[in-house]
Amino acid sequence: MIELTINGKNVGTEKGSTILHAALSNGIKIPNLCYDKRLEVYGGCRLCIVEIEGQRKLEASCATLVTEGMIVRTDTPRVRKIRQNVLEFILVHHPLDCPVCDKAGECDIQELVYEYGKPEGRFVRQRKHMPTDTKGPLVELNANRCILCGKCVRLCSEHQGQAALGFIGRGFPTVVQPAFGEALACDYCGQCIDVCPTGALLSKPFKFRARPWSLQEKDTICPFCGCGCTLTLGTVEGRILRSRGKEGSGVNDGDLCGRG
Numbered sequence: 001m002i003e004l005t006i007n008g009k010n011v012g013t014e015k016g017s018t019i020l021h022a023a024l025s026n027g028i029k030i031p032n033l034c035y036d037k038r039l040e041v042y043g044g045c046r047l048c049i050v051e052i053e054g055q056r057k058l059e060a061s062c063a064t065l066v067t068e069g070m071i072v073r074t075d076t077p078r079v080r081k082i083r084q085n086v087l088e089f090i091l092v093h094h095p096l097d098c099p100v101c102d103k104a105g106e107c108d109i110q111e112l113v114y115e116y117g118k119p120e121g122r123f124v125r126q127r128k129h130m131p132t133d134t135k136g137p138l139v140e141l142n143a144n145r146c147i148l149c150g151k152c153v154r155l156c157s158e159h160q161g162q163a164a165l166g167f168i169g170r171g172f173p174t175v176v177q178p179a180f181g182e183a184l185a186c187d188y189c190g191q192c193i194d195v196c197p198t199g200a201l202l203s204k205p206f207k208f209r210a211r212p213w214s215l216q217e218k219d220t221i222c223p224f225c226g227c228g229c230t231l232t233l234g235t236v237e238g239r240i241l242r243s244r245g246k247e248g249s250g251v252n253d254g255d256l257c258g259r260g
Helices: 019-025 077-092 108-116 151-159 191-195
Strands: 002-006 009-013 049-052 071-073 139-141 166-168 175-177 201-203 216-221 230-236 239-244
Touching: 002 019, 009 019, 049 077, 077 108, 151 191, 191 201
Parallel strands: 002 071
Antiparallel strands: 002 009, 049 071, 139 201, 166 175, 216 230, 230 239
16 A cells, blocks of 8 residues: 555555546546546546656656655646646637537536636637538547547447547547548447547437436446346436446446447
8 A cells, every 4th residue: 555645635545556546536636538547548638737746847647656655736826727728729629619519518628628727718720620420320420529538449449349449640630430431330339428528429319309417317227138237327307318337337337238
């Protein structure tokens, strides 16, 4: 067990843990957009930067291992300023269409901009204007909202073992899509939709049917087969409008198949 101090609070964590894991497991919030405990360290978004006593530069907490007696500060003026700048750069190319985006109300970008964002941006640059990919029966892909965090790509490959999505192109035109721009060739488990921090990946059956804050969510057991997977149903006035997995819950550990 390693002991360290985060924001003046003494916490303990397992040897080999990252600062971000230690903080989250002890109820200390550190913002991030590309981290998922089920995946390999990526360190792409740089929003989880923290100050470490004795070090001049800021470190990405998702990629920095804890050491005995380490003193970490996660919310200093310097850290907040850098997070503001990172979000400002992300929003340069991100469409501000929250009123018509199905992710509004449960969007990580929206929440972070509310907490750290500036009232106006300093930069005006070209935004992507790509057609929405609706070829598949269940998943809609809007590349204009994608921030290239790679969570969907990595989850599909590392966790699901499907590798149905990938990065296509380089630089500004880079997009996340299936190989050769074809329809998704997978089981449609919906994990990519759930893990997306923006509205780049949406559920076609759920789109424009209800706002997330109007849903009543209840856990239940999928009746399709004898596995007994736990899933979370979103309902409005008794009508089931959405189903998704609940991470770390049930015999399925939150993973679903196309039937769930």
